[in-house]
Amino acid sequence: MTIGLEHYLALGAILFCIGFFIALSKKNAVGVLIGVELMLNAVNLTLVAFSRFGSAEVALSTQVFVVFIIAVAAAEVAVGLALALVVYRNRQTISVDRTTLLKG
C-alpha cells in the first residue's frame, strides 16, 4: 500500500481534532493557545499535502498560502500571549475558568 493523499489528510484531521480538544478543554490560557497552534499546523499539513498531490500551479499557490498562515499565526500568538500577561497582571491568574468579569 503506497502512502497517498488520504494518509496525510487523515493525519491532519486527527491532529486538528486533538488541537480542537486541547483548545476547548484546557484551563490555562497558554494551554488554549497551544491547542490553537496545533489546529493551525494541522491545516498547514493538509494544505502542503494538497500542494504535493496537485498540479504545478496549485502546488505553488498553496505553499504561498501556508507562508501567509504561518505569518498570521505568529501575529496571533504574540497578541494572545500579551493578553495573557495583561490578564495575569490584573487578576493574578490566567485560568480561563476564573476570568469571569463578563459573567452576568
Next chain:
Amino acid sequence: MSDFGFHLAFWSLAAMTLGGASMIMISRNLIHAVIWLVMSMLGIAGLYLTLSADFIAVVQVLIYVGAISVLMLFAIMLTPRAERDNSQTKASAPAALVVILVMISTLWVAVDTDWGAVREAALTEQARLIGESLIKHYILPFEIGAVLLTAALVGAIALARQDDEDAAVHAASLQAELEGEESIDPVDVVDPPIVSDTEATS
C-alpha cells in the same frame, strides 16, 4: 527514496506528531506541554520534508520550534503565581463529544472523497518560486501581511508594557512574596498606591 524508507519515515513521523499532541493533552505540567508541542512541530516539519516542501519545513522549524515555543515558555515563566498545572475545565466531556463528531466527519470526508490526486514531480527551487510569486502575484497580501505583523507586534508591546506605577506595585508584590509574607490580595495589587497619597494630602 525507496518505498520502505518512505513508509518508515511517514509512520514514525506521524507517530511522533500524534504522540506529542496526545502528550500535550495528558501531561500535567504546562512547561512539559510546551516541550511536547515542540516535538509535535518537529514531526510536522519532517512530514513537510516527506511531501518535498523543503522551504516550508525550514520555516516551520525556524518559526514554530524556534520562536513560538520560546515565546510560550516566556509567557509561562512571566506568570509565576498562576496555576502551573495543565488541568481541564468542566466542559471537557461535551467538548470531547463535539470533537469526536468532528473527527468522524472529517476522517470520513478525507478518506471517502475522490480528490483526483496526481503524483507529479515535486517543485524544485521552492524558495525562489515562492519568493517570486510573493513579489509578483501576491504583492498586495504580502504588504497586508507585513502591516498585520507590524500592528500585532506594536500592539503586543503596548499591551505587555508595564506603566511605571504598575511596575512599582508589581515589584512590591514580588518583594513581599520573596520575604515569605502572605500573598497579597489581588484587589490590593490592582489599586494604585497614588490614591492614598492624594487622600493624605487632601
